[in-house]
Amino acid sequence: MSDTSSSRPFFSVNDLHVHFAARSRLFRETPPPVKAVNGLSLSIEPGRTFGLVGESGSGKSTVARAILQLVDIKAGTITLDGEDVTNVPSGKELAFRSRVQAVLQDPFSSLNQVHQTRTIVGDAITRHFGVKAGADRDNRVSALLDEVGMSPEFLDHYPYEMSGGQRQRISIARALAVEPDLIIADEATSALDVSIQSQVINVLKRVQAETGVAYLFIAHDLEVVKHMSDDVGVMYLGYLVEKGDAERIYDGPAHPYTEMLIASIPMPNPVVQAERRALRQTFGTQPGGGIAEPPSPSNLPKGCPFENRCPVAMDICREEMPEPTPGHHGGEVRCHLHTSGPELGGESVVHFIESQKLSSPAGSGSAV
Amino acid sequence: MTGATVASGPEPIEAPLESAAESPRRRFWRRMFRNPLAVFSMLWFVTLVVSWLAPDVLATHDPFKQDVTLQRLFETPSADHWLGTDQFGRDLYSRVIYGAGFAFRSIFIAMSIAVGVGVPIGLFSGWKGGRVDRAIMWVNDVLFSLPIVLLAMAVIIVLTPSLTNAMIGVGIAMSTRFIRLTRAVTLAEKEELYVDAARITGISTPRILTRYIVPNLLPALVIQAAIISGAIILIGATLSFLGIGANLDDPDWGVMLNRAQSVFRQEGVWQIVPAGMALVLTVLSFNLLGDAIRDALGRDAGNNALTVTKRVEVAPAQTEHAADAVLSIRDMDVEFPGQGGKISEILNGVSLDVRAGETLGVVGESGSGKSMTMLSALGLTPAPGRMTRGSVQFDGRDVTNLSEAEWAKIRGKDIGIIFQEPIAVLNPAIKVGSQIAEPLRIHMGMSKADARKRAAELLAEVRVPDPERRLDQYPHEFSGGMAQRVGIAMALACEPKLLIADEPSTALDVTVQGQILDLISEVQERHQMAVILITHDLGVIAEAADRVLVMYGGQVMETASAHDVFLSPKHPYSRALLETMPQSHDGQGELPVIAGMVPSATAWPTGCRFAPRCGFATDACTSSMPPLERVADPAQGDLVQADLIRCVRHSELGLVGGTA
Ligand SMILES: Nc1ncnc2c1ncn2[C@@H]1O[C@H](COP(=O)(O)OP(=O)(O)OP(=O)(O)O)[C@@H](O)[C@H]1O
Ligand code: SF4
């Protein structure tokens, strides 16, 4: 998606870098910074959802926090509707907050325990529309509760009096209160029970259909992301290794790591899962049966960060970080396979990996 | 969350020891009034407040009125002078009462300064963080380390000696305590998601501090203030005693003690008693009050997570155990006393069997009783819960009423347990090698060297690279996946017959999850263990389980082979669960949902517990509790293989799975 289209995207993040400086210690060498996000770009149009997946620590939340002005950005720009919102000055913060909202992961800690629903949601209304606490504001809160499928009796409930699913819907109502253009949902359904998760997912989708809000939907559950998203981005150690049309990425991942993630999703069907297990085990172990750990984000290798876990790594992978190249799904992929070795040219890697595994049954991972 | 957690391992058990709907305020006062020391200190506090605001209500005499006849000096208690008189014949009882006013004035002055200075600085420092914070804390630590009396003296020297000035000094000195406390709380709260959420909403920083941080700081502040109040009174008295506080005529406890002390050789010890007792009791009660408030606010007050309920006679089960099961549970009920004598029934009629070489998957939503089933079966029902019915058989032996000492020989040896948060189970201060070796030395009586050798073998068995080196590392040097391998190695250490894995892969990444599941099935095959795999993830169950037990509302809803549960679920709940998963849904439309929410354990619906959410519910479902029935033909299979189902309509509905 390297700006070939002439029209400007509605919301975009361009080449975002976020580093966390390690704390300096007296008389000791300052450790290198944690490189949490390394050159990430994405864009979202109104009414659409960009899903962000990746392992724990891959930098998903840091992207969200950077957009929300909660961490310092090292490099890169963020634009909303043509306006630069990389570092919003305090005078414009309120205006920015009224356009970009968030639903955070933990329904137990993202609501202040000492406030009732009417205050939690109402405070946002007061702040952005100047409506003082009272019957009017309560009516608006009730209307928002209705939108997320809750009755007005929850107005005077405290967070501890509500279930996880209810609290998460209160968080959604609070985000909707300011009528935002973009909602960042960071693991918004992860802490919920299976039977409640589907309720919240439906609420999010319904709200989108009604208001045209755009979502950046972050989750580690690939199936939930697939169901929610139009486009998907896959992060590994702060790099966006692949992005593109959701459906097509799931059908034909162009990056070995994406393929590994998809192969690892356990399906609720023992017959299907028995086959998938074999596929997954292709990735499980390294040559020799050992288990490779991802490198530390404060000490990234100069080549591809996935190299030590990749079943089809090549010599060049240790030397050079692959640059983004176009993928068959209309997006991009960062993997040498597309330009070197088999030169897959952005196509799915599934068949290539399978053929490599078949040709080297001992499990040796070297492709070239 | 009100549940108790055992050894910080498995999922929080949703045992409503105290109903979730009770407001923290009510719970606080209920706990306060239940604690005798708290009641005593509160009563004493009220008395002090009355003595301060309306001393004449309690006092019997004018505290300044001297006995001009000089007849009644240095008296001991009498009907007229309850606590005797002092050197001027003034009524000691009344003077002690009036002394409370001085005590409170001291507290008021010192506390206003301490809180007024300390809290804003602490908030600022904690919120700013970084360099500013470090500089402020450096200065604060220096001041903190100076004796309070010294600071008070310094202020008196600069200003003039008076109790007020002394208390200004004390207040400044005490503010260092409040700076520390406020900063620590602010630093912690700042990281909380709800503060992020407030910032995202656009709430301004001062408002976040006052409306979001301060209310959460309040409890800690009150506790600190109570304890510091005691100290302030003591310091005030000390300064007065030294003659640099209150005036020599004032009915101040310190002054009174000073006077008493100077005459105590001639007039005996009594003169010291009234003011001394008042002082001691007041300081003590402030400290008790602080402790009591802390306890009453504590989330788990009076509920030690590791205390196991004393065993009571358990009503026997109705049905027989399977002879060849490694673990067999029949008709198990577990109850927790709730509020106002209400009982919450956490488990009802739970039965299960698992055989050698077999993996039983236990699936259910949070609060369905998965973890509690395992804990209770192992004699670990967290207090104050207890098993009231049923029987448990392990390895052919009835273990329902085993003593804790006997259990200790079985758990960790014949039964290995893997927890959800592997890191939480490991002691951060002890090398991993020693932690793996410990059960080997206890249960197998191995020597130190042998245990270490075996520990290295075990790490190799769970495929931890470079095991020898890893033995000497600390838990924080292990990633989540590696730590879980250590957890598995520890569970396997004594070659158990049964391995219980409670959400073993939930905290791990999906790619690591697969490796852990592979590892469990690998070691299971090698050792022919029985495995119970508890999880809320149906995908994990589908991958690893031979048989599946579906739980809801503390009951077994369905037991069948994995194949049947997934491909032709008979119970409406099993079926609904499968349907709500995004995996089962390819379209873009709405996902099917299970309406409503999991009911609370204090208020199960009558009849079928799933009825309020069940699409097939009829009157028959709500009139009485559906029994757990056997479905498979008993002639065909043995007891273990029998499929069980708890639904009155199962045969009539003849539900067929999606992928028939
Ligand atoms: N405030 C911070 N200071 C230092 N390092 C941080 C900070 N926040 C995040 N990191 C580091 O940045 C990297 C990315 O973390 P991030 O929280 O964005 O990951 P994530 O993909 O959201 O993970 P999860 O799935 O566990 O939520 C990690 O290595 C993490 O330890
Ligand atoms: S093939 Fe090379 S570049 Fe591509 S993911 Fe594997 S190691 Fe990285």
Ligand code: SF4
């Ligand atoms: S007994 Fe009735 S309510 Fe319960 S699961 Fe069966 S059909 Fe549904």
Ligand SMILES: [Mg+2]
């Ligand atoms: Mg995160």
